[in-house]
Amino acid sequence: AKAGGRACVRHYLPSMRTAALHHLALEQGLRQALASGEQLMLYFQPQVDRQARVIGAEALLRWQHPSLGMVSPAEFIPVAEETGLILELGDWVLREACEALRCLPASRLPRLSVNISPHQFARRDFVERVAARVEAAGIDPARLLLEITEGVLIDDLYAAIETLNGLKRIGVALAIDDFGVGYSSLSYLKRLPLDELKIDRSFIQELEDANDAAIVQTIIAIARHLALAVVAEGVETHEQQAFLEANGCHAFQGFLFHRPMPYAALASSLKAVTGA
Ligand code: C2E
Ligand code: CA
Ligand code: CA
Numbered sequence: 001a002k003a004g005g006r007a008c009v010r011h012y013l014p015s016m017r018t019a020a021l022h023h024l025a026l027e028q029g030l031r032q033a034l035a036s037g038e039q040l041m042l043y044f045q046p047q048v049d050r051q052a053r054v055i056g057a058e059a060l061l062r063w064q065h066p067s068l069g070m071v072s073p074a075e076f077i078p079v080a081e082e083t084g085l086i087l088e089l090g091d092w093v094l095r096e097a098c099e100a101l102r103c104l105p106a107s108r109l110p111r112l113s114v115n116i117s118p119h120q121f122a123r124r125d126f127v128e129r130v131a132a133r134v135e136a137a138g139i140d141p142a143r144l145l146l147e148i149t150e151g152v153l154i155d156d157l158y159a160a161i162e163t164l165n166g167l168k169r170i171g172v173a174l175a176i177d178d179f180g181v182g183y184s185s186l187s188y189l190k191r192l193p194l195d196e197l198k199i200d201r202s203f204i205q206e207l208e209d210a211n212d213a214a215i216v217q218t219i220i221a222i223a224r225h226l227a228l229a230v231v232a233e234g235v236e237t238h239e240q241q242a243f244l245e246a247n248g249c250h251a252f253q254g255f256l257f258h259r260p261m262p263y264a265a266l267a268s269s270l271k272a273v274t275g276a
């Protein structure tokens, strides 16, 4: 690229989007979005089994900013984490997710996964908040699957285990998200009351690489050893699916099957599948 004036640099460097000014705009925008309640939306990405039957879905936050357009959660979740806005945002997501589960019976959508941020998880009353949301919606807690990352376990493992046990007591399901990306240690993994491991997209995308293939095989073996379900994220090709199946992973989430979609599209695609 040629070294032009500032306007040129602004235009061509995506890293400009993370500049302090942008950060502030995102923070203010997020506050407005939370206050108005009109720019935030949950999308849903179905997860499927070997026969491409829907076995669940992941709730993914979307933010339609009035001037920036669709802002990626990869961009605004870190800002929300830093500013503490994630607590309110996370509450909103939990409420919307429970509402979706209330509207879609288990026969159509067995379960819904929700991403929980470290800050949200560390909240003293997190378990009570989840319990209150589940109860208000009147849903079976086992249909709500909370995805946490390995990061929540690092700061204070004992506090994290206590929270996980509390969540198990109220009956929700628990998954480790992006498994293999963080600092998992097998010795603590077996002490956690988990239900599922999710293999991060980054490993699936590089399956031609022998190292990544070995990591994926190892993750699947760990899941089997610990009697956990294992879901592969970011499955885009039949080759990837075939590799996963051959190695014992039978649950898939990825563009090969479904892209994240708004609630209405989810509801009608579930109708189409089950004929309900
Ligand atoms: P994640 O939890 O790893 O979610 C999976 C991401 O992979 C989603 O990106 C999804 O759209 C994308 N994906 C799924 N299948 C494919 C595929 O086949 N190919 C490709 N290229 N991508 C695929 P998304 O929706 O942009 O979300 C990004 C991240 O933002 C999530 O990563 C999660 O960490 C975070 N996030 C999203 N919603 C929430 C939320 O409600 N709360 C919190 N705390 N974090 C959220
Ligand atoms: Ca996730
Ligand atoms: Ca994640």
Ligand code: CA
Binding pocket: 177, 178, 199, 200, 201, 233
């Ligand atoms: Ca991931």
